[in-house]
Amino acid sequence: MRTDSASPQLELPVADVAEITRPPKGLWRETLERLLRKPSAIVGLTMLGILALLAIFAPVIATHDPLAVLLDIPEEGAQKRMSPCIHLLGCPGAGDDLVHTTTDATIEISALSATNSLMLAASGNTIEVWDTETGDSLMTLEHELPVTAVSWSPNDQKILSASGDELFVWDVNTRKVSRTLPLEGGANLVTWNADGTRFLSADDHNVRLWDATLWSQVGLIELEDERTAAEWNANGTLVMIASGSSVKLWNAFVGTEVASLDHDAPVISASFNRSSNRILTVIDNELHLWNTASFQEEMMIEYDGPLANGTWNENVSRGVGYVMASSDGTGLVWDDKTGELVLELPHGERIEALSGSPLATRVYTKGEYSVRVWDMSTGEEALSIKLDTPIANTSWLNTGGSILIASDNDLRIVKTTDYQYLMGVDGNVRDQFSRVIYGTRVSLMVGLTTVSLAVILGSISGAIAGFVGGWVDNIIMRIMDVMLAFPPLILAIAVVTVLGPGLQNALLAISIVFIPAYARVARSGVLAVKEEDYVTADRALGVRPVRILFRRIMPNALAPLIVQATLGIGTAILDAAALSFLGLGAQPPTPEWGAMLGAERNQIFTAPHLVFYPGIAIMITVLAFNLLGDGLRDALDPRLDR
Amino acid sequence: MVSFLARRLTLAIPVLLGILFVTFALSRLLPGDPCRSALGEHATDEICDAFNERYGLNDSIPEQFRIYINDVLHGDLGDSIRFGRPVDELMVERLPVTVELSFYAMLFAVLVGIPLGMVSAYYHNSAADVGTMIGANIGVSMPVFWLGLMLSYVFGVALKDTPLWLPPSGRLTAGVSIQPFYEAWGWNVNPDTLTFSGFLANINTLNAVLVGDWAGLRDALKHMILPAIALGTIPLAIIARMTRSSLLEVLGMNYVRTARAKGVRESQVVLKHAFRNAMLPVVTIIGLSLGSLLSGAVLTETIFGLSGVGRILYDSITGRDYTVVQAFTLIIAVIFVFINLIVDTLYAYLDPRIRLE
DSSP: OOOOSSSTTSSOOHHHHTTSSSOTTTTTHHHHHHTTHHHHHHHHHHHHHHHHHHHHHHHOOOOOOOOOOOOTTTHHHHHHHSSOGGGGGGOOOOTTTEEEEEOOOOOOOEEEEETSEEEOOOOOOTEEEEETTTTTEEEEEESSSSSEEEEETTTTTEEEEEEEHHHHHHHTTEEEEEEEEEEEEEOOOEEEEESSEEEEEEEESSEEETTTTTTEEEEEEESSSOOEEEETTTSSEEEEEEETTEEEETTTTTTTTTEEEEEEEEOEEEEEOOTTTTEEEETTEEEEEEETTTEEEEEEEEEESSEEOOOOOETTTTEEEEEEEEEEEEEEETTTTTEEEEEEOOSSSSEEEEEEOSSEEEEEESSSSEEEEEEEETTOOEEEEEOSSSSEEEEEOOOSEEEEEEEEEEEEEEEEOOOOOTTTTTSSBBBBBHHHHHHHHHHHHHHHHHHHHHHHHHHHHHHHHHHHHHHHHHHHHHHHHHHHOOOHHHHHHHHHHOOSSSHHHHHHHHHHHHHHHHHHHHHHHHHHHHHHHHHHHHHHHOOOOHIIIIIIIIIHHHHHHHHHHHHHHHHHHHHHHHHHHHTTSSSSSSOHHHHHHHHHGGGTTTTTTHHHHHHHHHHHHHHHHHHHHHHHHHHHHHGGOO | HHHHHHHHHHHHHHHHHHHHHHHHHHHHHHHHOOOHHHHHHGGGGHHHHHHHHHTTTTSSSHHEEEEEEEHHHHTTBBOOTOOSSSSHHHHHHHHHHHHHHHHHHHHHHHHHHHHHHHHHTTTTTTHHHHHHHHHHHHHSOOHHHHHHHHHIIIIIIIITTTOOOOOHHHHSOOOOOOOOOOHHTTTOOTTTTTOOHHHHHTTTHHHHHHHHHHHHHHHHHHHHHHHHHHHHHHHHHHHHHHHHHHHHHHHHHHHHHHHHHOOOOOOHIIIIIIHHHHHHHHHHHHHHHHHHHHHHHHHHHHHOOOOOHHHHHHHHHHHHHHHHHHHHHHHHHHHHHHHHHHHHHHHHHHOOOOOOO
16 A cells, blocks of 8 residues: 655656545455454453443442442441451351350350450350450450459450459450459449449449549448449449339449439339430339439330330431330330330340340340341341350440350350342442442543543644644654653642642543653654655645645554554553542542542451452453453554464 | 764753753642641741742742752752752652662563563463463553552461561561661761762662671562562563564564574574564563653552652652652653663664664
């Protein structure tokens, strides 16, 4: 096709010129056919087709709204994020043990530390402590007499245990007793206050208040009737003690009575709500809600059966509050503002305890041999666990995704739900899978727009430089040289910083950075055909230069531009992801892969799957464009055909 | 040859001036007030006036540019606004980190990439070839930051307590320090001033070799492995592809057939006759990759907690530290221009067919 064009030969026969005016009509089809013979191009095109389908049908494919915070199961989200469980390798489902440990004797007491990173079980004379993540046994604390009560300090650093007529304070770091305090009559309950400065110990008729800095007893409260409850308020200044038919509040510093809430019948249970501004008490078939500022009764709820196990189930940030109690084999839930009965949970076996999850989305009810988990929004049973041995006690882990169950010699953490997220849930409790799917839209858009912009600007400036030549060429190409002298990402960072962070500005910055590459290609393409005979003929015929450039020259310089552009899309996507990773590109909550990676990068050691999937997605997209680009290059340049 | 060099150097001058202009313009265009950015809540109007006076920020823009060019030509890169230290001191501190990282990344890329490309070309269309090329395609498509994070997870966490464990961040284990070689050799160097020995001593592995601190060398190398792999993977893939296609072309040439026909041993044909000629484009690609390494360095240094050039550039762009941005982009661009110049010259020198116009 190319003639040996040393100088324009104006005396050429007309037919010869006409023959090479335009590429033959079949060129595009021929190129396409050649392209489809390249395996890499086929793979690339297929991948791109799938990605395009993913982008178009993202709302159908995604299982969740990519921006929605999954408030119905946030606890589950926290659990998934922290456990490095990559779903494809199989994650435990509802009812599966996350951790299972055994002791030598029957467990009487079990407790999770305040941060939930440690758990302990007291059996016979010993207390054993495990890591809740791995189930590794960390220490065994031996006593001479049976352990009757145990409590974690709020900072996980100390364990307080009562055994015989003594209180032991264990240091978790040294695994030794740091203090022994004499305790007349022993204790069947010990609890720390919220800031760890005080604790109380109680037997059936005496409650002692202790100072945890001076390690001395600061108060003794003697009860006439047997104690049914003893609890600290949220800031550790008051102690609530229920005995007989009254609930009394005591000053924790001096041990004097502050108020007494009197009932007509013996109090069965009493408890503070989470912020300690209300108290729930249970007598016979009545629930009483008291205000702890005015010490007045706010509400009374009646039920047509005997009640027990009164407890709160609330989450202030979600604006939900319930009170719960059990009546024999039925769990009952009332709204704590209206007193309306919301749910009846048919557990069956007589309920010994019930408790709401930390975010009040679920409730478990515990009988002697079974635990059932209920969904708060529907009242339906989510999980039922039946054991052959009596269950000593149960408690929610503060992630809410699992329950600690102590039964006989076994201590286990059981997963409570079966919610499956293909790629886990990110730090803001959003479905990672849906975000990755929606990310396809952003990345394809980023790749196509940046490269289109860069190709348009670059090829125009390159074409003008090549076509006009002379000083115009010199100036344009020196500017391009200067731009090429900066590492692309650093130039892009600088431009984005000038323009301000954001996806649009990042696109613009990347386009600007890529202009020189296309300008060079366009220029060399123009230079190659500029002296061809048909151009010379056009000039001789007086065709306007602009028309010559865009109708005669550019189409011939297009092939290398297309190859360069296809290969450039991959790089553009990578650079845009890098900018977003650094926080300069897409801003939250846009589901952009680079930004998703950047947001979870500090979770790499605990939840690598959150980093893994967006990265793989970037790689697949870039790979698709690169394969197509390689195929195109081979197809458009037959010389490389082998 | 001399005229070629002279021509290339003259061509580089307008580019260098352009770079000076761009670095200056970019740093002035950065939104935000450097004074308030540097001093935070301590910045009052009076303090900021004094601050602007001190750093010459009250002068007109052309005047600032004139002073800037003058300073740069006199080798004075100014003081960092944020650190309150001369920029060249920072450079002695930060540049070696990136130089060391880039060196090992390139070493990894070359040592692995060239043999892979050779095997791939020699056993053309074999399983090894297809596998290598698929690997290379994946390699160029991988985000550096993702690779870095995954490497630090796999080697830093998943393989913990195995002999394969590698430190996921930092340059040296906390507590380990290598004595600067000039101290060990009893040189009288003031560590606070800009020195070439300071620069060399900051290249940990080199310094450890000079001092003979083998434990320190081991530690420094261990810390370098993951960042070097992360940064070197893209050049590796590019080099492997380039070596393959270049060697493939050369192996099909007549003189190779002639050599074989003469009965030259196959290893000689490949390694001596073909390989040397096939290396020409590879050399170019290696040179060009050095520039892209600096881009990758921003990300690699961020992930592996290395305080090198990339990291300080990112920090000072976002922190509006004009002088540091100017000085470091300038130095990077200049290095880049000269690497290209060297590659061009080398190429012309290696390939006699290229006429040195």
